[in-house]
Amino acid sequence: MRIRVAHTADVEPAVLDDARRLLDEAFDGDMSDEDWRHCLGGLHALAYAGDVLVGHAAVAQRSMLVRGRALRCGYVEGVAVHADLRRRGYAGAMMAELERVIEAAYDFGALCASDEAVGFYRARGWRVWEGPTSVFTPDGIAPTPEEDGAVFVWPGAAAADATAPIACDWRDGDVW
Template sequence: MVRVELVPTASLRPGALAVVRRLVDEAFAGDFGDSDWQHALGGLHALAWQDGGLVGHGAVVPRRLLHGGRELRTGYVEAVAVAPAHRRRGVTSAVVAALEDVVRDAYDLGALSASDDGAALYAARGWLPWRGPTSVLGPAGPLRTPEDDGGVFVLPGPVTLDLDGSLTCDWRDGDVW
């Protein structure tokens, strides 16, 4: 049985952060850099435990997205990962369900950048692919991010969204989405 615990980054001991980082690095098979790790910090971590060991992780961090002339408080999902030996056993669904509860309770909407493998899971859970153009609010103003078009998913909340409209994220180092 998998048990999921929500813990703020500030409450994780340095040793626990190192364990989470190792899990994420293993799950992403070396395709998870330092900027990706930084994106996962500063919010709430969903830690999935089984038989005393960490088998899954995901984080929801606060971000600002611009849409329809409004700034939206967004729970952005990052670093969803499951240890390879525990895949296809419902761990990802348990982690994402915990993150979705946080998003629904505290944000205008949820958002994430889905991998090709993850897109079907999120779509099955009610996340919607953003159909409109994506951009980032850079130092010189909005910059289009066409490489991210079609890969951003949102979990609607109380705010009306036009999925064909433009969506702009706040700037950050590394992958902006």
């Protein structure tokens, strides 16, 4: 197993294409163009078995409003491992690299977990954000109650009160 961490600008276009195909397969075709764009512009953790890309995870900077403060958040996107290689440590190794980056470069980390991934993130120390979620839209703040209980944080000093309201910045596609 080899994990490569690189900024989008330093990842070869062919590798990005391979990562996108991997995510399309892992999410059964439910990886939209917007979802893929959310993975770009930050750091990628790329897992290899030999020379073959078998896993992808990314962290990108977002702005979150917590307790009246705009905070730098390392937001995790596009975590997937090839179906034949799951439960062999690839996802954990990629997340360990992203968690290291989050601790060194951001106020805290966040992600929106699928039902299938909740146990994985909890076991790694991610905790559910218990407060209400919302988003800054072009028309103002809008609640996102459908995401309440699905947003997880990698604790930092800024995330100490996970019962407070939290608002994410606007983006096309899934806002969380």
